[in-house]
Amino acid sequence: MDAHSNPANNMSLSEEEEDAYHRTQDQKVIENIGDFDPSKRSMLPNALAMVVLLGNEPDLKVTLEKAWIKKEFKDIRNRDILRLPSQIRETKEKSQSHKELDKMVKSAWNKEYTGEMHTLLFDNINAMNRRSTYSGFASIVQSSGTGKSRMVHEQAKLVFTLPFNLRIMPYPGPDNNVRQFLVGFLSNPGGQGVSMAKINITLFLGKIYQLAAERLSLLLNGGRMKRQELAERWYNYLQAKGNRSTLYEAALKGTKEYLLHSVSSCKNNGEDIKSKTKEWLVKLVGTITEHITDDVPDDQCVKVMLYFDEAHALIPSSDQEPQINVLEVLQSCLADTHRRAHFALFLSTVSKLQDFAPVQHLANSARARVPGPLQAPITEVPFDCWSGLPICPHLYKLGDLSKIRFMARFGRPLYWALLNESIVGRNVPEKLPPVEKQLKEIIVLLDVRLLLNYELYRDMTINHEANLVASHMRMNYSIPETREYLRSSYSSEFILAEAAARNLEMYCDNFTVILKALENEFKSGLLDKGAMGELVARLLLIFAYDRAIRNSYSTKPQNYSQGVRLIDFLKALFSETWMDEIMRCIPDNVSSEVTLKDMFKESYIRFTHFGKMVDDTGTTTEAMYAAFLRGMAIITRDNQQGVDIMIPILMWDKELCEYVMTAILIQVKWRICAGSINAYLINQRDINLFPDDCISKEVQNDVQSDPYFEFTLERPRENSGEPVRPYISLILELGVQPKLPRGSGINSQVYKNLAKKTAPRVVQSVQIVERGSHSTAKRQKLDHLDTLSKIHVIKGGKIRHHHDLHPRYNIFAYGCSSTVYRAIDGTDKNVLAKLLRIHDLLAEHPRQDSRSLEAVRRMKPFWSAGEPSYHWLESNLLNPKNAMNVDEEDEGGQLAGFVVTGSMEDTDTSAYDDVFET
Structure with a gap:
């Protein structure tokens, strides 16, 4: 080679x-x-x-x-x-980089510990039922950088601890001698392999207990103290240079000598060694008990704690069979010598969850399969634990939020502990990796930002999620006692989302490959098919946000956390065909001529990822303020009425607080036929978006010259004297597929005319009616508006707004094609159709050409307007002769779609009325 x-x-x-x-x-x-x-x-x-x-x-x-x-x-x-010389130079540069990183890790490790997670861990262990033989150990399975190692290291100040670091990394210092001893048994399969490994490991543990008891007695010299003080004395002893390594080396030497003596004297090694190890463990527990003054019964509190960091090093690799699972052997040794005052922890980010914490009924040991003996894996670790939290209002401005120093203060301890800009992103490679690797990488990056919804309770899903936890910083929230699945996702860590955005940048000009990655996961069965509509919506929104950032800033590398003007985001989201209408949109529920463009010209949005809400507070401007700080858009709670997604809006670039926030309220629909606007109108009062004291006096004084206030101060909230805040209502009807008349030229005017014909009724902004009498027609018009805009005609003829004075800017987007969204190419329509399940069961049909799909539809698996279902019937409604099939391309190679706003011309035409008139 x-x-x-x-x-x-x-x-x-x-x-x-x-x-x-x-x-x-x-x-x-x-x-x-x-x-x-x-x-x-x-x-x-x-x-x-x-x-x-x-x-x-x-x-x-x-x-x-x-x-x-x-x-x-x-x-x-x-x-x-x-x-090559260049490779030698690169290796040396990497070595220097590693030395600098090691120095940073060492400095961070020795800083004062923040939080009480080590106390919670110890309390939870003491609360466990530890009576059965396999209940004396548990696994801590969590993503990288979450503080597992430091947490158990800090716990050693609360309880006498024997730590074993099986890492290879130079800091915190690995116990190389113990690692080599244990890993050495991996490659000894055969009839005697497991039994000899068990004898050696059991004896090694016994020698550790024996030597630890002796050294502890010398260290305490007959003194008595509280349990925590004794733990700290022992902790400090092991921290002293050479003590820990010398202890373990002496135990290894003693193990070897004892075995040689046993062989020469022909003793029954297994039972004799097991008995001696129990004896030495009892002696160690007794030594601790003699020297503590805490009045706690022995069976209620752990007195001897062991932990094995990076314990997955003891699990055989899949390409090296047969091998011994040393982790199982070690756990069996602990079970054989179990005492309730003794407990062991195994730390890992391992993706082999079934090996590290096997499903109870699949455990190799019969004792482990007995109901209830195995402890549930521990997933609780430090998070959002920077010592400077919490954040106060009026402390930061938009420009502060995109600084690495600010972003690193949130999430797992790794970020603020190391606080180095090099932890974010990477240089864009000169050429892209192979397509297969691209698709896998894209899914990971999208998962960080979009919160992909996976099918639960499937083996492939468990393995996939476990791999993401092990290798891609996905957080493991919970594993049940049965270990049959895990609950995991990406938390709101906006420094991680920033890194994901920068890595996705290499695919920014290829929306098709991103859709292809989602399609692959869709086909494999990993993604929850019932959530694809909202997932596609989140993808369109985040892709538009990224494009707006790149269009607005020329600096390299891009900082996607710096936010972008709302107007620029809308321009990046929607096709240019509709931008005039959107910019000219005026409120549909109050009397105003202030356009969306003027109202929000100083407004910003900022979201690099999504976060999931599970209660009603997620729809308030207080939550919008919190989400904006974290660079997060909100997925509302399940079954939230009227709103699926909320994007926080900063009205003005002022000191951040609740009073400068509003939102885009987004509802995602993926039904094939457009719903009525009456049914889909979003009203902020239904979700309690704004508080009663809508604008603080401080904010009022700071922005008096803003055009927004020129409008809102004239229309104060009823009986309060306070101004109001505007908001945007955005309805995404992704499943709607309008059919174009044959022979029509595809241009912007065709689509605008189509929109006027096919859109449900859009209500013009309400005009204030002066005192005096009104004609019957006017009163009928007002009666109609009353059902849509919640207005009332007060005695004397003056219209008063009874329920909602906050100006609402309505945008309705129908269809999911390049005629609606800027990111979509005409070639993407088939993939989008599958993801949105527009064809339902046909989305996964193996042959997606129009002839094959039509043949299946002619078999009548379902009924829908068009020739496949109604070729046998003459009907202008069900089988219009000049209609195109939804799978058939129009002259532009694209499916039709359209956008309407509250400022477009009012029309009484219902959806699909006279669509095919020319």
Whole structure:
């Protein structure tokens, strides 16, 4: 093999990937050498060394001999002589970067601990039922950077702890001797492999207990103290240089010597060692009990705690079968020597959830399958724990929110602990990865930002989510005692969302590949098909936001957290065909000529990701203020009346507080036929968007010159004297597919005319009626408006707004095509149709050409207007002769769609009335 083609030199591989690569290459070397004459094999190391001497590497002979004996050649492949100078330089740069990161980690690790999660952990362990043999240990399974290691490290100040760090990373310091001892049993399969591993590990634990009891007695020297003080004394002892390593080395040495003595004396190793380990554990617990003054019964509080960090190192890799599952052996050893005052924790980000915390009825041990013995995995870890929280109103402005220092204060402890701009994003590669890798990467990035909805209770979903937790920073919220599934998602970590936005930038000009990634997950059965309508809506919104950022700012790299003008966002969302109507939109529920463009010309939005609300507070401007701080749009609670998504709007770039916030209220529909505007009108009062004291005096004084106030101060809230705030109502009818008349030219005017014909009734803004008498026609008009805009005619003829004075700007978007949304290309229509289930069961039909789909529809799996269902019937309504089928392209290669607003011409035409008149 060409040495310079070594993937380990040319790209960043994970530890597991690099190990797998080297194992494969080692096997090839052994196979190739197998062709040599056996009598000459011993000469191979010397021969290779002679070749390498030309490169002035005289020490390589010893390395080659060791590699030959071990049959492992990783160290040879990684020699500088086998790499290009540029690769050596890159390695050295990475090494320097790692040293700097290690220095930062060390500094962060030694800072004062923030929060009380270590106390909660210890309290929860003490509250567990620990009577059965397999109840003496639990797993902490959580994503990277969430503070698992520091939490158990801090817990060691509360309870006597024996810590085992199985990491490879240099800090916090790994226990390499223990790691090598335990991992060494992975490669010893066979009849005696498991039993010998169990004997060795049980004895090692016993020797640890024995030596710890001896050293603790010397350390305390007969003194008595509270349990926590004793724990801190022992904690400090292990922290002192060399003590921890010396303790473990002595235990390993004692294990080896004891086994040699047992073999020579022909003792029954297994039972004898198990008995001795129990004895040494009891002695350690007794030593602790003798020296503490806390008046707590022994069976209520753990006295000896063990933890194994990065415990998944003990699980066999899938490409190395057969191997021993050392983790299971270790847990079996703990079960054999179980005492209620003794508990062990296993920490991991591992994706092998079924190995690390197996489903109860699938556990390998019969004792573990008994109802109730296994502890539920622990997922509670620190979050939003920066010491400077909480945030006060009027403290920050828009420009402050996009700074890394601000964003790093939220989410998992990793961010603010390391506080380095290098943790966000990456350089855009010169060329994109292969398509298959693109699609996998896109799904991860979209998940961070959109909160994908996965099908629950499926094995493939569990494995997929577990992998995201292990490798892509998805948060694991809960695993039930049965471990049959997990509850996970991406939390509101806007520094992570910012990183995802920057990584998605490489796909910004290819909406099709993003849809393809979603389609793949849709086909695989991972995505919840019932939630695809809202998911497509969130995708359109976030894609438009990203485009608006790139169009508005030229700085590189882009900072997607800096926010963008609302007007620019709408321009990036909708097709240019409709922008004039949208910008000229005026309120439909109050008397005003202030257009949307003028009302919101100083307004900003800022959302790099979505967050899920589960109560009614999520629809208030107080929640909009909180969401804006985090750069988050809101998915409302399930079954929320009238609103599915809310995007916070900052009315003016002033100090942030509730009083400067309003929102875009979005309702997503994906029915094929457009609904009535009466049914879909969104009124802020129905969701309690605004508080009673709508605008504070401080804000009023600060923005008196704004055109918004020129309008609102003239129309104060009834009986309060306070001004009001505007809001935007956006209805996305994604499933509607208007059919175009054949032969019509596809241009903006055709679509505008179509909109006027097919849109449900849109109410013009209400005009104030002066005192005096009114004609019957006028009164009929007012009566009609009363049902839509909730207005009342007061005695004397003056119209008073009874329910809602907040100006509402209505936008209705029908269809999901390039004629409506700027991001969509005509070639995307089939994918969108599948994702939105526009064809229902036909969305997953394997042949998507129009002839095949029509043949299936002619079999009458369902009924809908058009020839496939009604070719046998003459009917202008059900089978119009000049109608296009929904799968048939129009002359522009696109499905029709349209947008209407509260400012468009009023029409009495109902949906689809006379659609096909020319």
